[in-house]
Amino acid sequence: NGVFDSLSHTLFCNAAVVGATSGDVLLHQVPQALIPFAIGGFNPKYVTLTVGGNDILAILRFAATHQNDPAAIAAFIQSALTQYSQNLFAILGQLRGGLQGVKIFVANQYTIPDIEAIAPGTDQIIGAFNATTQQVVSLFPGNVYVVDVRSAFLGRNNLLLIERHGASVFEVHPTSVGHRVIEKAFADVIDLHK
Numbered sequence: 001n002g003v004f005d006s007l008s009h010t011l012f013c014n015a016a017v018v019g020a021t022s023g024d025v026l027l028h029q030v031p032q033a034l035i036p037f038a039i040g041g042f043n044p045k046y047v048t049l050t051v052g053g054n055d056i057l058a059i060l061r062f063a064a065t066h067q068n069d070p071a072a073i074a075a076f077i078q079s080a081l082t083q084y085s086q087n088l089f090a091i092l093g094q095l096r097g098g099l100q101g102v103k104i105f106v107a108n109q110y111t112i113p114d115i116e117a118i119a120p121g122t123d124q125i126i127g128a129f130n131a132t133t134q135q136v137v138s139l140f141p142g143n144v145y146v147v148d149v150r151s152a153f154l155g156r157n158n159l160l161l162i163e164r165h166g167a168s169v170f171e172v173h174p175t176s177v178g179h180r181v182i183e184k185a186f187a188d189v190i191d192l193h194k
Helices: 022-033 053-065 070-098 113-118 122-137 149-153 176-192
Strands: 046-049 103-107 144-147
Touching: 022 053, 022 070, 053 070, 053 122, 070 103, 070 122, 103 176, 113 122, 122 144, 144 176, 149 176
Parallel strands: 046 103, 103 144
Antiparallel strands: none
16 A cells, blocks of 8 residues: 555565464574575565464463463463564564665554453463563664554454454454554554654
8 A cells, every 4th residue: 555665666575474483483484585686585675574473372272271280371471472582583683684774563462352351361461472572672773663553453343353253262363454454553653664
């Protein structure tokens, strides 16, 4: 929709992988982004990044199978947060180092009221991931920015597939309306930092 430039001047390259954790992004998607342009790689001016949601889902799956062991859940959460922090730092460092002059826009995570209702504490976990995202991004001043998707989703309905009748409790992906909300959140931040 012209966020970066007119459509005729914009080439969109998608390296997204369904189900990818931050570790997968670091090990598989970042190397694809760093393939030199001269041999068929990307030559981006901007990178938009959503990462961490599947790390959070791994915590929820672990918690569902270890309901009677709060200590194990707490340890798993702390381990996942530490790993996410390390992975995000490496992702941003490699992208920034390997793609000179690129601007990187990193989404934080939206809360999921339907999951919070059946797994209390989920919002706190998401909040911890968002705080970690903010902290890591702050280590890359000048060309890495947080996109506040969380705030864009607050208090709104019909943004997630989980809200549809019969959907899995883990169907946390956005609807087409949710994708438009995410798009606008990115566009607002990109407009400030083009």
